[in-house]
Amino acid sequence: MKKSLEKLLNKPLPADPFLPQKVVITDVEELAPEHKKFTFSFLEPSSCERWNHIPGQFVMLTVPKAGEIPISICSSPTRKGVIELTVRKVGRKTEVLHSLGPGSVVALRGPYGNGFPVGIMENHNVLIIAGGLGIAPLRSLIWYILDRRHLFKEVYLLYGTRNYSSVLYKDELSRLKERKDIKCLYILDRLETPEDEEWSQGREGLITDLIPEVSLEPKETYVAVCGPPIAYKFIGKELLKNGYPESQIFVSLERKMECGIGKCGHCQIGYKFACVDGPVFPLWDTKNLPEMI
Secondary structure, eight states: OHHHHHHHHTSOOOSOTTOOEEEEEEEEEEEETTEEEEEEEESSHHHHHHOOOOTTOEEEEEETTTEEEEEEBOSOTTSTTOEEEEEEOOSHHHHHHHTOOTTOEEEEEEEESBOOOHHHHTTSEEEEEEEGGGHHHHHHHHHHHHHTGGGOSOEEEEEEESOGGGOSSHHHHHHHHHOSSSEEEEEESOOOSHHHHHHHTTOBSOGGGGGGGOOSOGGGEEEEEESOGGGHHHHHHHHHHTTOOGGGEEEEOOOSOOSSSSOSOTTEETTEETTTTOBEEEHHHHHHOGGGO
């Protein structure tokens, strides 16, 4: 029955959506002020073998003595054995998590939600647009594509944030710029230091300013976007203006997540539930459900 549902929904389902799996923190990396990347390994080898996810999905992470928080997975399913989550410190739960180090045991359940449609993206160009912390869930998609590079045509990454100090995955993104199988364009809101200037190669402004620089055939391209939801209106408008079909643009909308399975109602947006119908939605949904953004 479970296999039939997985085939019907075209996504992996957790063995038990209510059952947390114990994981241990194996590494913690400081990425930027208030932002850390946590690497987890399963305590039970069988849990590790069963684990699978689609880029764009999320987990519910249980922090001892603090509570549960929904977090997008930033590691690729092509890299088995670990799960990586990038977490910004914004409240008590994340503050407790940020105080933990390697060896600490927490729990997670999932994966939940709909990810990016990687199956239909195959044999097409892919344009990835990330704003600020939006690079975290898109990191899973980036490495999924690069680890299966022969399945995709041209790939572009556009990334914009406030300044160099707020850039996540600095070393990783710098290395991506050197690769020949992906084209990277970075931009910062303001260029105030030599580091800012060097990082963005003199590009200052909004991420929408990068879209005209992309040399892709729009009708042969799928677009994945993640960033501040308010920006989707402007990014979508610029993409449509440049000829990208609305049906091939997908955005990640992480907001109001609570239980992960659509039972509590906190994530309801019109007739949609962000944790069940999303967090990845077609751009059409954001236009026809204005409360999304």
